[in-house]
Amino acid sequence: MNTKVTYLKFIVVTLFLVWTILIVSILVNWFNQENRHAERLAFKEATVSIKKDLAYRSWVTSHGGVYVPITEQTRPNPYLSHIPNRDIKTEAGMWLTLMNPAYAIKQTMKNYSELYGTKGRIISNLPLNPDNKADKWESNSLNIIENTRTPHHEIHPIDGQDHMRLIIPLFTEEGCLKCHGHQGYTVGDVRGGISASIALAPYYTSAVSRLKASLPYVVVVWLIGVATILLGYWRTRRYISEKIASYEQHIFSIVDMIENRDSYTAGHTKRVGQYASLIAKQMGYSAKAIDKLYRASMVHDVGKISTPDSILLKPGKLSPLERKIIQQHVVTSYQMLKRVDIFQGIAEIVRHHHEQYDGSGYPQGLKGEQIPKLSQIMSVADAFDAMTTDRVYKGRKTIQSALEELQLLANKQFNAEVVEAAQTALKDIARPKSNQLPVNEIEKERFAYFYKDQLTGAYNRDYLNNMLLINSDKQSEDPYNCINLILLTNFTQYNKEQGWERGNKILIHVTQSLLSSFPDALIFRIHGDDFIVLHKQHYAIEGELGPIDALLEGTEISLDTLHVNIKEDGIGSVDKLDNWLVSANREKESLENNQLIISQ
Known part of the structure; x- marks a missing residue:
């Protein structure tokens, strides 16, 4: 899951960055568009201003110039002194002076600039009036116009402030020769131009204001996008979590199925997960690694689904x-x-949890640090649980003895570092309860498959041996203390004379009688014709064998019994019981011989 969630987070962060970059890019583009729009507005204003001047110039030109009263603002133009009748006196005695087109436009531009701030000039590289001499930019622009014969515009600073600067050329006409003919111009020549410069700062400020006004809407759109991404992340993560939970539930169901098949190891996976987590924590592993190890422990035996019953x-x-x-x-x-x-990250841990540190494990025979460290931890936890829980064929160890055995196997079967951590992490673990006896009909049938005599239904010699082994455990809960042996004498001779079928019926009836008479005891058939009744409390069985005596009447089969004190006689296995019987028979034979000698 962590891998998928990490990948999902990477996608979400990437989408967030892409979305944010997209919105910022839109804002930048929008800002640039607004600036370009501001520049276009400034260009249009400059164009309108010049066209207005040109319209006025055209009207003045069409009249060959106009006479206006001489005032403080309209003094006689000294650069037109070569023109006869530059100044005339009206009949009313008022003096008028000739205002040629250039002079008229200059005066208009001056007034317009004072009123509206538009910087306008009539310019030329060969002006009559030095005030009309083009500046450097204007001069360069006129040179360009000389070739293109079209207006020229450009953003260019004036006094450190950006201006939209536009020059529309003035072409020499017939009316222009009156004032400029002596300069060598001919009709059609570019005599100069009209320049207009519009400050861009107000337009840029207006553009920024419009952008600021729209910014809240952009932020809302960005937030909607972010919310959509987060919603998608939440839904996808929930889907992944549900999918992972479904997968894990499926796997855990298989594990439960395995543990239900093998009831004697029920709870094994959970305990291994608990023990492995405690060891890993003791070794300083991160919470993420511990969780990974726990999940691996929970499914480490899932492959047993394919193991035959x-x-x-x-x-x-x-x-x-x-x-x-x-x-x-x-x-x-x-x-x-x-x-x-979702399980690929833990598959390798599970694969190697039965490898041994000295290389004698399976499936690949890995050695030492070739074995994944988390697998080494699980291996110790798995072995510890096996040592501290009962098996039918062996008793369980105490916590201390299990830890001591782990220590003995350090650097052989297990990593010594992991074993050392286990000594601290597992020392206070409560030994799990276990019950090796079948507790329901299904488990009884399972026992019957392995441990019941197929003829009589009594338990067999192997199960007796296992029960005696477990019973010998000093910490065994509610131990068995009493063995009553029931020996059928002359049964072999009866079989030979009467046949195996009749002999089998005798064995079956004896078993059924014992099961009926001693429901709280365990009934075993051993050595073919001998039976054992295993009690938790000492029990005098002789008085309870009447039904069997009646069954054997007339068969020449006699019934004999022996009582064994399991604790006092140290009976911890079938072999020890056999040795005890041999010894008991010897004592019996010796006693009988002594009695015979005395009687003689």
């Missing part, structure tokens, strides 16, 4: 071939987990 459910020790078959479960677990994305 005859091997998985066998309550006794496995044969070499059976052990080889069950070892395949780690490979099966790995193959199952690696095919699911």
Whole structure:
């Protein structure tokens, strides 16, 4: 899950950055568009201003100039002194002076600039009036116009402030020759131009104001996009979480199914997960690594789903071939987990949890640090749980003895560093409760498959041995203390004379009688014709065998009994019981011989 969530977060962060960059790009583009729009407005204003001047110039030109009263603002133009009748006196005695087009436009531009701030000039590289001499930019522009014969505009600073500067050329006409003919101009020549300069600052300020007014709407759009991304992330993460939960539930269901098949290891995976987590925490692993290890522990035996019941459910020790078959479960677990994305990160941990530090483990025989560290931790936790829980074929160890055994196996089966951490992490663990006896009909049938005599239904010698082993555990809860042996004398001779079928009926009826008479005890058939009744409390059985005596009447089969005190006689296995019986028979024979000698 972490991998998928990390990848999802990466996608979300990427989308967030892309969306933010897109919005910022839109704002930048919008800002640039607004600036260009401001520049276009300034250009249009300059164009309108010049066209207004040109219209006025055209009117003045069409009249060959106009006479206006001489005032402080309209003094006689000294640069037109070569023109006869530059100044005339009217009949009313008023003096008028000739205002040629250039002089008229100059005066108009001056007034317009004072009123509206538009900088306008009539310019020329060869002006009559030095005030009309083009500046550097205007001169360069006139040179360009000389070739293009079209207006020229450009953003250019004046006194450090950007202005939209426009020059529209003035072409020499017939009326112009009156004043400028002596300069060598001919009709059609570019004599100069009209220049207008519009300050851009007010236009830029207006553009920024419009942008600021729209900014809240852009922020709302950005927030909607972010909310959509977060909503998508939340829904996708929820979907992934649900999918992961579904996958995990499926796998955990398989694990539960396995544990329900093998009731004697119920809770094993949870305990391994708990122990492994405690060890990893003791070793300083991060919460993320501990969670990963716990999840791996919860599914480490999932491959046992493919293990045959005859091997998985066998309550006794496995044969070499059976052990080889069950070892395949780690490979099966790995193959199952690696095919699911969410379990790929833990598949390798599960695959190697049965490797041993000295290289003698399986499935690949990895050694030392070749084994993933989390697998090494799980291996110790798995072994610890096996040591501290009962198996039908062996008793469980105490917590202290299990830790001591781990220490003995350090640097052999286990990593010494992990074992050292386990000594601290697991020392206060409560030993789990376990019950090796079948507690329901299904478990009884499972026992019957492995541990019941197929003829009589009594438990067999193997189960007796396992029960005696477990019973010998000093911490065994509610131990068995009493063994009553029931020996059928002359049964072999009866079989020979009457046949095996009649002999089998005798064994079946004896077993049924014992089961009926002693429902709280365990009934075993051993050595073919001998039975054992295993009690938790000492029990005088002789008085309860009347039904069997009646069954044997007339068969020449006699009934004999022996009582064994399990604790006092140290009976911890069938072999020890056999040795006790041999010793008891010797004592009996010796006693009988002594009695015979005395009687003689």
